[in-house]
Amino acid sequence: MEPLTKIEVGVAATRYGSPGKINSLLQLRGVLAFEEHVNRLDTAIKKQVKADAQDLRSKGVVAILRGTSEYPKLLDLVPNAPPVLFCCGQLSLLNSPV
Numbered sequence: 001m002e003p004l005t006k007i008e009v010g011v012a013a014t015r016y017g018s019p020g021k022i023n024s025l026l027q028l029r030g031v032l033a034f035e036e037h038v039n040r041l042d043t044a045i046k047k048q049v050k051a052d053a054q055d056l057r058s059k060g061v062v063a064i065l066r067g068t069s070e071y072p073k074l075l076d077l078v079p080n081a082p083p084v085l086f087c088c089g090q091l092s093l094l095n096s097p098v
Contacts, residue, residue, distance in 0.1 A: 001031070003062060007053040009034035010063035010084035015049070016041055022083040023066070031067045034083075060088050070094075 001009075013022045017037050025033035038046065056063075064070045064085040072094040075081045087094070 001065075001068075004053055004057055006063040006065055007056050007061065007086075008049055009038050010065065010086060011052045011056070012038045012041060012045075012049045013084050015052075016045060019083055020080065023080065026067050026083060031065060033067075034065060056086065061086050062088070062091070064091070064094070 013019075013034055022033065022037065025037070029036065038049070041049065064072075064087060066076065066081060066083045070091070071085070075085075075094075085094070
């Protein structure tokens with residue numbers, strides 16, 4: 001999935017979905033659950049999601065989606081972990097020991 005698309009689905013999931021519902025869908029459908037969620041949004045909301053994602057991207061923000069290899073392994077073990085992490089900086093620190 002392209003970086004901008006990850007931000008788009010992350011914005012859609014966090015602003016227009018509940019984390020619990022997204023996590024449940026992730027267990028059933030995997031990362032496809034994010035894209036399915038976006039596809040259910042109406043056109044005006046999709047347009048706003050795209051604009052918000054482009055703004056975040058221009059500021060150096062990346063989105064890390066639960067269910068992907070980039071998501072922190074220890075955090076993924078938490079049942080109600082956030083479905084999306086919006087990050088800036090050195091992403092390798094997310095999987096480093098404390």
